[in-house]
Amino acid sequence: MAGKRDYYEILGISKSASDKEIKNAFRSLARKHHPDKNPDDPDSERLFKEVQEAYAVLSNPDERRKFDTFGHERPGGSPFGPGGFQSVNINFDDLFGGGGFESIFSSLFGGASGGRQRRQRGSDLLVHHQVPFQAAMDGIEDSIEIDVLKSCDDCSGLGSKSPDEIRECPACDGRGRIQRIERVGPFTQQVVSDCASCRGSGRIIPNPCTRCQGEGRASRTKKIQFHVPPGIDSGTRLRMSGHGEAAKGNRGEPGHLYIEIQVEEHEWFERDRSDLLMALPISYVDLVLGTSVEISHIDGQNLKINIPAGSKPGDTISLRGRGLPSQRSRIGRGSVMVLLKLDIPDKIPRSLKKQLEEIRDELSINSDMLDEKIRSEARQRRQS
């Protein structure tokens, strides 16, 4: 990513900062930017993530050394795997006490396989959703219904008929995972897998809840309402925090729901970010003499297109400020770009044909001029 900031700069510390200084800087910045603290500030989530990423790297001696050597251009790509750094779910309270967040960061590296499961956040969900083209102009309040695994009401997500009966799994000491050493040829490697006795939950439930069969989660249909901002483009994902799947065994935050927006096509506009492009068929006479055309427009006011005399097919008329709202800057709108096309009628009445025959000679390019016209065409084409 271009312009990615230096991790030390993000945390506001020097390159020689001690582990303790790194942790203190992280803790105070994470508290400052925590999304729970800044529900109305769209930037806070990004800043929070940035601070997390900086801390994840600098708090890991190995990764810190690599960063000191290579900066962001380290060989092998992002240490967080192909998807880059994903935000970590830290409770605001964890930032105060003994530092419950540290174990989260120690297990982040090496791609998606290792660390993510240990965080035990519920799974993220992705749904696709189509909105009418008008939503790109005005925005829209919309809703969807999804079936999602939510914490079971009968057992409060614990999976047990009675909470007192839950026991720690003896096979894995409640960790949910088993480590073993495996030999692969001349190498040995440590393999971590889910405990088979408790299926990774770390707990044994003698009398499972009947509603969820001990899963702690049950599928429920939920209606989710959301706001699609003006200027939305296809492929944009709206993040609905906490609307994903509940965590297994009620031991973590629910995941996120991502709604990927698909904007329906307009009948005649193509879109280039906030600009709208259209083609307008115009008769030969109107191009030569000039005219004015009025068509309805998605902003509620008719679009008045003035075609100056002597226009050519292929000319573009630009109507500033009549395009879509710009999503990025939140100020101003794009343009409507009108491409003029020569309209050749499929059929013309006999009387008109006769009239055209009469003026044909006057409009024809005489043979003396033809060479020069061809040359001039070529010049213009090469200039543009």
Ligand SMILES: [Zn+2]
């Ligand atoms: Zn177990």
Ligand SMILES: [Zn+2]
């Ligand atoms: Zn249940």
